[in-house]
Amino acid sequence: xxxxxxxxxxxxxxxxxxxxxxxxxxxxxxxxxxxxxxxxxxxxxxxxxxxxxxxxxxxxxxxxxxxxxxxxxxxxxxxxxxxxxxxxxxxxxxxxxxxxxxxxxxxxxxxxxxx
Numbered sequence: 738x739x740x741x742x743x744x745x746x747x748x749x750x751x752x753x754x755x756x757x758x759x760x761x762x763x764x765x766x767x768x769x770x771x772x773x774x775x776x777x778x779x780x781x782x783x784x785x786x787x788x789x790x791x792x793x794x795x796x797x798x799x800x801x802x803x804x805x806x807x808x809x810x811x812x813x814x815x816x817x818x819x820x821x822x823x824x825x826x827x828x829x830x831x832x833x834x835x836x837x838x839x840x841x842x843x844x845x846x847x848x849x850x851x852x
Contacts, residue, residue, distance in 0.1 A: 742767035745777065745785075745832040753831040756842040760833070763852050767833075776825035779818050785832050788839035793817045796829050796841060803827060 742760055744767045747753045760767045770777075777785065786796045793814040798804065803824055809817060821828050831842050838851040 742835040745770050745772040747830050756831050779822035
C-alpha cells in the first residue's frame with residue numbers, strides 16, 4: 738500500500754472529502770494541497786493530466802460559470818491549460834498522486850488503482 742500520497746483538495750467538495758476519507762481509511766495520511774489557496778503550476782497541471790491518462794478537457798470543471806464566461810467550449814488544450822493555471826477554480830477535483838500513479842477521482846474508485 739502506498740504510504741505517500743498527495744490530494745489536490747477542495748474541502749467544500751463532497752467528492753474531494755470522500756476521496757480524502759478513502760485515502761485515510763486505507764492507512765494513508767496524504768499531503769493535502771488546497772489547490773484554490775496553493776494552485777499547481779501550468780507544468781504541474783500538464784504532468785498530472787498526462788499521468789492520469791485523461792485529456793485536458795476532462796480536467797476542466799465545465800459547470801463552473803467561469804468556463805462559459807471565458808468561452809472555453811472551443812478552446813484548445815493550450816488555452817485550457819492556461820485557463821486552469823490562471824483560474825484554479827476551473828480544475829476538476831480531486832487529483833490524487835501516489836508513487837503508483839495519478840488519478841482524477843471521478844469516480845472515486847479510480848483512486849483505488851493507485852493505492
